[in-house]
Amino acid sequence: MEKDKYSQVPNPLILMNEANKEKYSESFLALCALQHVQANREVRQCQMPAATTPSLSDSKYFDKTACLDNGLWAIDELVHPIVSRMEYHFSKWSEQPEFIFALVYKITKDFMDGVDDILQPLIDKARLVGLSAKESWVTGMVKMLLGYLETQIFPALVTSYHHTDDKLEVHSSWMHLNDQMITFDKRMQLLADSGIQKVALVSEGLSRSLSVFSIYIGHSDWLRIWADVELNSAQNKLKSELEDEASWLCSIDPQDELGHQESTAKFLLSTREDYKAPPVSEFVVKTASAMIERSHALPTKGTKIQYCRSTSVQFLNDFFVLLHERCEALQLPNTALQEESLLKASYAINAARYCEYVVREWDEDTAFMELGAHGNYVDGNQEQIHKHSAQRQCSFFADEIAFLVKLGTDFLEQIMSSILIEFEDLSWDYVQSIGSSNEQSLPDDQVPDEENLEVSPGFVASLEVLRERTTKLKLYLNSKDFLDLWRSIAEGLDYFVYSSIRWGQVKFSDPAVVQLRVDSKALLRIFRPYCSRPEAFFPFVTDSLKLLTMGETDAQYLLEALKNGKDDGKSGLRQHGLHHVDGSQAVNVLRSRKSGG
Numbered sequence: 001m002e003k004d005k006y007s008q009v010p011n012p013l014i015l016m017n018e019a020n021k022e023k024y025s026e027s028f029l030a031l032c033a034l035q036h037v038q039a040n041r042e043v044r045q046c047q048m049p050a051a052t053t054p055s056l057s058d059s060k061y062f063d064k065t066a067c068l069d070n071g072l073w074a075i076d077e078l079v080h081p082i083v084s085r086m087e088y089h090f091s092k093w094s095e096q097p098e099f100i101f102a103l104v105y106k107i108t109k110d111f112m113d114g115v116d117d118i119l120q121p122l123i124d125k126a127r128l129v130g131l132s133a134k135e136s137w138v139t140g141m142v143k144m145l146l147g148y149l150e151t152q153i154f155p156a157l158v159t160s161y162h163h164t165d166d167k168l169e170v171h172s173s174w175m176h177l178n179d180q181m182i183t184f185d186k187r188m189q190l191l192a193d194s195g196i197q198k199v200a201l202v203s204e205g206l207s208r209s210l211s212v213f214s215i216y217i218g219h220s221d222w223l224r225i226w227a228d229v230e231l232n233s234a235q236n237k238l239k240s241e242l243e244d245e246a247s248w249l250c251s252i253d254p255q256d257e258l259g260h261q262e263s264t265a266k267f268l269l270s271t272r273e274d275y276k277a278p279p280v281s282e283f284v285v286k287t288a289s290a291m292i293e294r295s296h297a298l299p300t301k302g303t304k305i306q307y308c309r310s311t312s313v314q315f316l317n318d319f320f321v322l323l324h325e326r327c328e329a330l331q332l333p334n335t336a337l338q339e340e341s342l343l344k345a346s347y348a349i350n351a352a353r354y355c356e357y358v359v360r361e362w363d364e365d366t367a368f369m370e371l372g373a374h375g376n377y378v379d380g381n382q383e384q385i386h387k388h389s390a391q392r393q394c395s396f397f398a399d400e401i402a403f404l405v406k407l408g409t410d411f412l413e414q415i416m417s418s419i420l421i422e423f424e425d426l427s428w429d430y431v432q433s434i435g436s437s438n439e440q441s442l443p444d445d446q447v448p449d450e451e452n453l454e455v456s457p458g459f460v461a462s463l464e465v466l467r468e469r470t471t472k473l474k475l476y477l478n479s480k481d482f483l484d485l486w487r488s489i490a491e492g493l494d495y496f497v498y499s500s501i502r503w504g505q506v507k508f509s510d511p512a513v514v515q516l517r518v519d520s521k522a523l524l525r526i527f528r529p530y531c532s533r534p535e536a537f538f539p540f541v542t543d544s545l546k547l548l549t550m551g552e553t554d555a556q557y558l559l560e561a562l563k564n565g566k567d568d569g570k571s572g573l574r575q576h577g578l579h580h581v582d583g584s585q586a587v588n589v590l591r592s593r594k595s596g597g
Contacts, residue, residue, distance in 0.1 A: 029122060029125065034073070036126065146215055153177070154222055161229075184212060220306065275478045277350040281355055288316050292308060301375075308371070327345050352407045408481065431501065450517065463526065498540035501592075508592050516545065540580055558586070562590075570582075
């Protein structure tokens with residue numbers, strides 16, 4: 001290939017004769033000594049009392065090694081003769097950056113053996129402890145490439161971005177260039193690290209000198225353009241994904257349709273399928289994850305934060321707002337509940353919960369904790385340290401997580417409210433007539449057979465609708481939210497039924513008590529597939545039935561104790577297994593017995 005012909009650059013380190021090698025070694029050592037002296041001078045200046053303390057935002061402390069992080073002058077001088085020959089070929093490949101990166105990599109690799117065999121002993125002789133000839137050589141080549149990109153490639157791309165109508169082609173060029181830079185960076189880092197035992201912590205300065213992405217450190221506007229291009233590409237892909245309504249639908253587990261009781265494992269959710277989230281949520285997560293992965297190429301925390309905030313975080317926020325709007329459009333509190341509304345709301349909530357789970361996982365990653373802490377410090381939030389927990393300070397996605405939590409909670413409450421209102425509308429006449437004489441079809445002294453007694457006709461419709469709603473919600477909602485939802489619905493129904501009965505005004509005959517117990521069992525039966533003791537979530541109805549079915553002697557004794565009790569009758573109530581109604585409530589229920597005092 002043509003580029004192979006151009007890459008045949010002779011290695012002067014290997015071709016030198018002994019005399020020239022001796023002269024070169026002397027010059028190399030002299031230049032190293034000069035840089036060593038300069039490094040010592042800079043260290044002394046920084047250690048003077050008047051010197052300011054290095055910013056904590058910089059990850060390295062200023063020392064002699066830091067002065068040499070940006071490469072060795074002697075090796076930089078070796079790069080200069082190669083630059084002019086390479087730039088001639090670069091100019092032919094302005095629209096094919098992959099050839100530029102390939103040529104730089106090949107030259108760097110071809111010189112590597114000579115650099116290691118000849119220059120590393122000279123560096124050791126110059127007593128530049130801890131410096132690697134390979135790293136310095138790679139750094140010099142990257143610096144050379146950075147200079148060309150900064151003066152020739154990027155300015156042309158920026159001009160095209162601002163003045164060209166064909167945005168698609170410009171965006172493609174930006175993304176292609178940065179993809180090539182990522183690949184090049186990884187390959188060059190492998191060359192620099194070859195044969196070197198890396199220490200656990202590498203200073204941010206060293207990483208910056210080896211990364212071609214350091215070009216963005218001094219050009220935040222270029223970084224902003226790259227972020228805009230990435231975000232625009234992701235948004236266009238999401239728009240195409242959303243054109244298919246099936247992307248909002250999720251397949252239903254056959255076991256859920258059969259109504260199996262929940263097992264503990266059902267609440268250990270980790271995958272999209274576990275959360276019953278629609279496919280679009282996984283598409284969003286993978287797209288955001290890909291942008292986050294690209295941010296790892298950036299060498300400093302500041303550039304990573306800027307890029308992530310402008311790409312992955314913005315992309316996620318746009319989708320979260322879309323979830324909110326999708327639920328809001330259903331107007332759950334203001335319209336009659338429909339199965340389609342429950343399905344759409346449930347899947348949107350599931351998507352929010354799945355995204356929340358993934359974002360929390362990211363947020364707990366060490367890299368993002370460091371970015372969160374760094375961002376808070378730079379933003380001047382150190383004054384608020386005592387006001388927030390350490391976890392909150394280090395949270396990079398705190399606002400996004402809070403938004404998702406509120407979204408899920410708000411719309412679950414709307415679903416619950418709609419179901420309770422619907423139940424109240426359908427059963428209002430029934431609950432108002434509980435205990436009244438017109439509901440009693442048998443004489444007061446004739447107690448019906450509870451086993452053969454049917455549910456009150458006025459209560460049947462509301463129970464059927466409630467059963468249908470809970471069954472559908474179990475199919476659609478993730479198991480954690482459904483657990484919270486059905487318990488909240490049960491508690492709401494318990495309060496509604498209990499508070500709707502005119503305690504103390506109506507008188508329950510024995511047949512009326514039996515009928516109330518039958519109706520209550522029918523209500524509890526709806527929730528029995530979800531737990532073994534649903535009565536635990538109907539404490540007021542359960543306590544009221546205990547009081548109504550209590551023996552006459554016990555009832556009179558308890559009534560007197562409640563009237564004269566010093567602790568509002570709490571001890572007496574507890575003795576009879578009544579833990580939820582208070583003294584005054586118990587008195588009203590007891591007075592609703594046919595023979596109540």
